[in-house]
Amino acid sequence: MLADWQYKGLGADADRLEKLGIPVVVVDYNAQTVERHVASTLVFGEITGHQARAREIADLYKTTIENVHKRIAAAGKPKPRVYVEFGNKGPSEYSFTYGKNMWGSMIDLAQGDNIAAPFVQWWGPINPEQVLASNPQVVLIAGTESTKVPGSLLIGEGWQNLEAIKDKRLYGVYQGASRSITDFAAIQYLAKVFYPELFGDIDPEGNYKAFYRKYLSVTPECTFFTGL
Structure with a gap:
């Protein structure tokens, strides 16, 4: 395979x-x-x-x-501007963002406007000044189970002025919930944070765990999606 x-x-x-x-x-x-x-x-x-x-x-x-x-x-609403970063390096250094793949593709499926798309083809860091200039309305930090870098989901300097931070639209997402059949739940979560008024009845994390209970031999016990 x-x-x-x-x-x-x-x-x-x-x-x-x-x-x-x-x-x-x-x-x-x-x-x-x-x-x-x-x-x-x-x-x-x-x-x-x-x-x-x-x-x-x-x-x-x-x-x-x-x-x-x-x-x-x-609903006919405009797409929110979204920035996603792989939070593996902590707040002192910008890490990868995504253009066409992984979270970039999932932002597209959830009908968000990925601010990195014009500047990053697949994945890679984006100029910090471009993040500030694009002023995302939603910020997503993707993390893993690794504890090598303390505080790896913290945000970087200067972000306090971003619209996303002022409106408390900073979210943490599980890096592993992408590029598999289970990413339907992650896409639900992205859609819910992009358009909260449209998906109040949807429980993405509950759906993620329910999929494991029904179709797999283990049930994950943790928090996979979170926000301010």
């Missing part, structure tokens, strides 16, 4: 594996589109013999994103 980028990187080695009788199956959650998420999940169903279960999960993902888009389209 390979991701699309891994398969492409193998080149002729993939042919060698197949000649040895080792089937090569490619899935592509990294593309972060509804179509690829659905197709990849159905592939898992085929190779495990659990087609009905895979279809149920794929339909859950598809209908969740469709519901997000339908509500936002019906």
Whole structure:
């Protein structure tokens, strides 16, 4: 089982594996589109013999994103300006932000206006002055389980003047809740913080944990989404 980028990187080695009788199956959650998420999940169903279960999960993902888009389209509200940063370096240094992939793609799916998109193609740091000039209305800091850098979800100097901070729209999101079928819950959360009046009845973290309870062998116990 390979991701699309891994398969492409193998080149002729993939042919060698197949000649040895080792089937090569490619899935592509990294593309972060509804179509690829659905197709990849159905592939898992085929190779495990659990087609009905895979279809149920794929339909859950598809209908969740469709519901997000339908509500936002019906409201006709302008997209909020959003800045996301991987909070692995603490408040003393700007870390990666995202353009087309990971949280950048998820901001797009949740109908936000990613301020980094014109300046960062995939991922990388953005000029701090550009963050201040773009004045995001929502700030997201993505964190992991790592405790190597104390206070890694704290914000950087100068941000007290940003509209997002003045309005207490600073949020922490779990870095691991991206690029998988479970990122439907993260997209729900982004949509809820972008358009809080439209998604008051949605519990993204509850949905995230419920997915694990229903479809997986472990249930995560922690806080995966939080805000001021």
